[in-house]
Amino acid sequence: MKLNFELNGRKLEREIAPDETLLHLLRACGMHSVRGGCDTSNCGVCTVWVDDRPVLSCGYLAARVEGRRVTTLEGARAEAGELMNCLAAEGADQCGYCSPGFIMCALAMFRELGDPSDEEMRRYLAGNLCRCTGYESQMRALAKCAEGRRSK
Amino acid sequence: MTREELKVVNQARAKTDALAIMGGAPVYTGDLVPDGALIVKLKRSPHAFARVKNVDVSQALAVPGVVCALGWRDVPRHRHSFAGASYPGNNPFDRVILDEYARYVGDPVAIVAAETEAAAEKALRLIRVEYEVLEPVLDFEAAEAGPSVVHPEDDYVYQMDIGGDLAHNVLMSERDEGGDFEAVYASCPVRLDETWYTQAAQQSMMETFRTFSYYDHAGRLTLVSSTQITFHARRLVAMALGLPQSKVRVIKPRVGGGFGAKQSMVTEVYAAVVTYLTGRPAYIQFTRRESSACANTRHAFRVRVRLGATEDGIVRTLWVDSLENAGAYGEHAANVVGLSGHKTLPLYGKTEAWRYTGKVVYTNTTPGGAYRGFGATQGCFAVENTVNKLAERLGIDPCELRLRNLPEVGKPMPAYYDEPLTSCSLDRCIATGRRMIGWDEKYASAPFSRQVGPHRFRGLGMAITMQGSGISNIDNCTVTIRLDDGGFYTLSIGASDIGTGCDTILAQMAAEVLECDVDRIIVSGVDTSYSPYDKGSYASSTTYVTGNATVMAARELLSKMRAVAAERLGVKAEDVEFDGMNFSCGEKRLTLTELGVESVNGHAEWLTASASFAGHTSPPPFVAGFAEVEVDTETGAVKVLDLVGVVDCGTVVNRALARVQAEGGFLQGMGMALIEDVRTLPSGRLATDSFMQYKIPSRLEAPGVRIAFEESWEPTGPFGAKSIGEVVINTPSPAIISAIRNAVGADIHSLPATAEKVYMALQTARDGNN
Amino acid sequence: MISIQEYRFAESLDEALQLLDASRKNRVIGGGMWLRLGHASVKTAIDLSRLGLDRIEATEDEIAIGAMATLREVETAPCLRELFGGVLAESVSPIVGVQFRNMATVGASVYSRYGFSDLLTALLALDARVELRRAGTMALEDFLKNPPEKRDILTSVRVRRDGRRAAYRTFRRSATDFGVLNVCASISPEGDWRLSVGARPARAARCLEAEALLAAGDAAGAAKTASEKLRYGSNLRGSAEYRRALAEVLTLRCWDALKEGKA
Known part of the structure; x- marks a missing residue:
């Protein structure tokens, strides 16, 4: 079936299968930041935005983004830059595999909550699992990033 | 050299690949698959144990797009191992690509390759497998008595005698001891005899197993794989297919975590055999379910500890007796078990006699493998809990009791192959951790003594541990470093960065020697065709073993550069000064870039140096770990309020990355202690085979792990460094379980301590009192 | 992974019901959370997301939660935060993560009658009714015990504002x-x-x-x-x-x- 949607600000028309996942479609579109992790909607690795809301692309049917706006990290690089620098400085990337999904959810969080507390951040990001870091370095990076945002 | 003089090492540095891996650059295996690669899928056994009588692939082959469908009679049959370890070693060759026997639920019985995933899936459903269902061996404690023999094949190969008895499912057995355990134990006024169980925890790295294969320009079967063992994989794939090693090449791109899981081959042979038989590029990617249930896990253990001590808490003798469940195949099984003794007994430096006995049995369950800690974790849980129970019995503070028993620097450690202890700051680690968690203010020895609510009680627990730094006398790591004509360096390594940051810390070490910053050093690897040999990233070895090789090679390069510079400047080498950019002697000066140009234009030799390092010892890093928990006696729920780790890894090479390693290891340890439950159905199927059923800690349970370093200086290490990767996972489980006992008296002997288990233990205690 | 032959955005509830009745293999897609868990073969997947069923509306007497409202919308809707001690928001807030709750729908949670459902537990302790396209409105309790035999389309969940x-x-x-x-x-x-x-x-x-x-x-x-x-x-x-x-x-x-x- 034909699908018309907007990917990172560009209008696209693609031929898709009715049961194709958004994850599969986005990787086929060359969006390497979108990675699969768990297949059961539990880990957050595959997080992208549909109409600015973070969703799990592994459980989202591609057909459903008809007429909608999809954003991956490739389309949010400028907004992500500061957070990525903070993460790198803390060593919070480690294997890096879960980072893009985490960054996309964190950016959505900053948009939605403005200046969240540590507790609010942990709740918002609870669906982003990371096995390497134990999360603390991510939380430090988020705190530094939030501090930078406040001083602007 | 002292730590104060270090300029690049001992600092925090961002990983050199940070922005690429975070930003979505195509750098992982799955990003690099060539167009047109066949999709490989595996048909798996629904039975825990069965003989595969026949595999009918005729209908599968009829599916449009299916290129091959293979049963066990269709693939090369050469016994090999999946274990990535130096050789000759003690991993038995107990696998073939597909076997006549399916030995656990999920064991592959057929391989399919198709143009599309859909065609491959459809073909899988159409393969008809005829099984003779056999009675499985599911209980590892009863495995010696049958009811079946898990490995009945007659072409099973032991590389060496390791005390196996396959007719009774015993893969190996061993014994090591010093002194007369029985005599000392009998003479001890205080004796403990405790049995503990650890579960088959899952490594759960975020990137599942995956490999693609193709023939390269030189006709080599080339694998790009998410692996920790690039060079071992080349040898093992060659072995599995019956090819000379020269015909196989393995490339490791960026890897999304491993924690030991990728120290075994998992997906490699399946892609390789498809390319080998069809000539086509092929890609296999495990689902999360396959990664969880059909790869490898931590080995489940039963550990019995017998401890004899004096009334004032001097541990006079210890016996660690371990039974390990190998599962269906023997990856690393024979190596893992030994660490339960050799990495626990040396911590008690005043023993007059010690003994370690280990036995490994096959069962029809998911194979065990390497998981961070590698037997030391299992042993630490058992020994440290037993020592804490000794402290409880004697009314001695567990921290004090440890301090009375520590091994001494400079003395040999009999239970650690008689290696001398060359660096240890465990006394400082204990002191610092004790202060951080508020031990002296909070510790009370009786249960129910720190009540904070109608049914909420707090408790403290601690544990100490050690690991190694590489495997002595067998693990070899080599690096090559060269000066490039642009005035920068290329550091070629075979060590496999799997997210840990070894590319970065090795660059830091080279940069320290060469007096430059890390951005002047390009780290290249790993491709078995172009990289120097390295056994791979496991056994806590990269910092220490490859690090030593890096320092040696960089120093040799520096000396060569100095010699050539001296010649060009017409002065003596010892008179040449080098500031990282310029060679100078008085007014005479030659820049690094000029030297680089000289080295390629024929005026001087090309400047390169290689060095190999294989340690004759494996200096242990140490950790003192502390936990404070709150237990709800109405529900049994345990909340970790504080988790503190103080680490002696020698010199900290990268302050940011070491801290993150430690924080991550501690949270994995906490997951093992409380959350990560492994459940098997009566059929033998692993029920906890997804992140829906096998929960790993989220940031909501993370207690805010606090890490501190008490650096020692390891004289044999690069810039005084030892390892850090594994040692950080060991202490949380004994510390937390001891803290639960301290809080409410619930004596949990098996992991994890789920709320239900704690609740039931409290009920039993209550019923016993009534 | 569930296989789907055809994907249809229903233009009206009647059309959706017609599609549902056309074949046993046709199915309404909610949030799609479990798509990758099953192996069912679906002929036509019916998408209700264009029917305005995602609203959460408060009148004086009741709260009407549209079937396509997400759990995250339940969690953040100002009217639900205040009512009933905020239990509806509280009950869904621990579910996996924000991304998951941005997808999972109220309709699928209720219609599927999952045992583990947090939302159903909370709704059942309130005076909640379900509105079904064919069977009409019935008490949630009745729906849980005796769901209509014929497959139906849940359009909203209604909770009486009785000051609980x-x-x-x-x-x-x-x-x-x-x-x-x-x-x-x-x-x-x-x-x-x-x-x-x-x-x-x-x-x-x-x-x-x-x-x-x-x-x-x-x-x-x-x-x-x-x-x-x-x-x-x-x-x-x-x-x-x-x-x-x-x-x-x-x-x-x-x-x-x-x-x-x-x-």
Whole structure:
């Protein structure tokens, strides 16, 4: 079936299968930041935005983004830059595999909550699992990033 | 050299690949698959144990797009191992690509390759497998008595005698001891005899197993794989297919975590055999379910500890007796078990006699493998809990009791192959951790003594541990470093960065020697065709073993550069000064870039140096770990309020990355202690085979792990460094379980301590009192 | 992974119902959360996302939650944060993560009658009704016990604004896991108690005997009754015995919360 949607600000028309996942479609579109992790909607690795809301692309049917706006990290690089620098400085990337999904959810969080507390951040990001870091370095990076945002 | 003089090492540095891996650059295996690669899928056994009588692939082959469908009679049959370890070693060759026997639920019985995933899936459903269902061996404690023999094949190969008895499912057995355990134990006024169980925890790295294969320009079967063992994989794939090693090449791109899981081959042979038989590029990617249930896990253990001590808490003798469940195949099984003794007994430096006995049995369950800690974790849980129970019995503070028993620097450690202890700051680690968690203010020895609510009680627990730094006398790591004509360096390594940051810390070490910053050093690897040999990233070895090789090679390069510079400047080498950019002697000066140009234009030799390092010892890093928990006696729920780790890894090479390693290891340890439950159905199927059923800690349970370093200086290490990767996972489980006992008296002997288990233990205690 | 032959955005509820009736293999797609778990073969997937069913509307008498409203919308809707002690928002907030809740829908949670459902446990302790396209409106309790035989389309869940205060307690083995047991209790201004227990692991059910004891002020008796009169089972997350113990504890905790006026 034909699908018309907007990917990172560009209008696209693609031929898709009715049961194709958004994850599969986005990787086929060359969006390497979108990675699969768990297949059961539990880990957050595959997080992208549909109409600015973070969703799990592994459980989202591609057909459903008809007429909608999809954003991956490739389309949010400028907004992500500061957070990525903070993460790198803390060593919070480690294997890096879960980072893009985490960054996309964190950016959505900053948009939605403005200046969240540590507790609010942990709740918002609870669906982003990371096995390497134990999360603390991510939380430090988020705190530094939030501090930078406040001083602007 | 002292730590104060270090300029690049001992600092925090961002990983050199940070922005690429975070930003979505195509750098992982799955990003690099060539167009047109066949999709490989595996048909798996629904039975825990069965003989595969026949595999009918005729209908599968009829599916449009299916290129091959293979049963066990269709693939090369050469016994090999999946274990990535130096050789000759003690991993038995107990696998073939597909076997006549399916030995656990999920064991592959057929391989399919198709143009599309859909065609491959459809073909899988159409393969008809005829099984003779056999009675499985599911209980590892009863495995010696049958009811079946898990490995009945007659072409099973032991590389060496390791005390196996396959007719009774015993893969190996061993014994090591010093002194007369029985005599000392009998003479001890205080004796403990405790049995503990650890579960088959899952490594759960975020990137599942995956490999693609193709023939390269030189006709080599080339694998790009998410692996920790690039060079071992080349040898093992060659072995599995019956090819000379020269015909196989393995490339490791960026890897999304491993924690030991990728120290075994998992997906490699399946892609390789498809390319080998069809000539086509092929890609296999495990689902999360396959990664969880059909790869490898931590080995489940039963550990019995017998401890004899004096009334004032001097541990006079210890016996660690371990039974390990190998599962269906023997990856690393024979190596893992030994660490339960050799990495626990040396911590008690005043023993007059010690003994370690280990036995490994096959069962029809998911194979065990390497998981961070590698037997030391299992042993630490058992020994440290037993020592804490000794402290409880004697009314001695567990921290004090440890301090009375520590091994001494400079003395040999009999239970650690008689290696001398060359660096240890465990006394400082204990002191610092004790202060951080508020031990002296909070510790009370009786249960129910720190009540904070109608049914909420707090408790403290601690544990100490050690690991190694590489495997002595067998693990070899080599690096090559060269000066490039642009005035920068290329550091070629075979060590496999799997997210840990070894590319970065090795660059830091080279940069320290060469007096430059890390951005002047390009780290290249790993491709078995172009990289120097390295056994791979496991056994806590990269910092220490490859690090030593890096320092040696960089120093040799520096000396060569100095010699050539001296010649060009017409002065003596010892008179040449080098500031990282310029060679100078008085007014005479030659820049690094000029030297680089000289080295390629024929005026001087090309400047390169290689060095190999294989340690004759494996200096242990140490950790003192502390936990404070709150237990709800109405529900049994345990909340970790504080988790503190103080680490002696020698010199900290990268302050940011070491801290993150430690924080991550501690949270994995906490997951093992409380959350990560492994459940098997009566059929033998692993029920906890997804992140829906096998929960790993989220940031909501993370207690805010606090890490501190008490650096020692390891004289044999690069810039005084030892390892850090594994040692950080060991202490949380004994510390937390001891803290639960301290809080409410619930004596949990098996992991994890789920709320239900704690609740039931409290009920039993209550019923016993009534 | 579920296979789908055709994907259709329904233009009207009638069309959706027609599609549903056209084949047993046609299915309404909610949030799509479990797409990758099953192996069902779906002929036509029916998407309701263009029918305006995603609204959460408050009138004087009731709250109407559209079937396509997401759990995250339930969590963040200002009107639901204030009503019933905020239990509806509270009940969905621990579910996996924000991304998951941005997808999972109220309609799928309710229509599927999942045993583990936090939302159903909370709704059942309120005066909630479900609105079905074909069968009309019925009490949630009836729908859970005796769903209409013919497949239907759930369009909204309606909760009467009867001034209830409610408390929700869930016990989880880890924060983002399913509940081992979920309990919700509510009391109306007239002193009418409701108690529902979910994830037993069977689907949420009320315990009328316990409700009567709560109304009589016998909390301990009510908690004990809830743990004895309802049926509990064992699964990966807990044994029946443990669930019974939790039912007693969580019922008392709900009672305490309502008595202290915290909820």
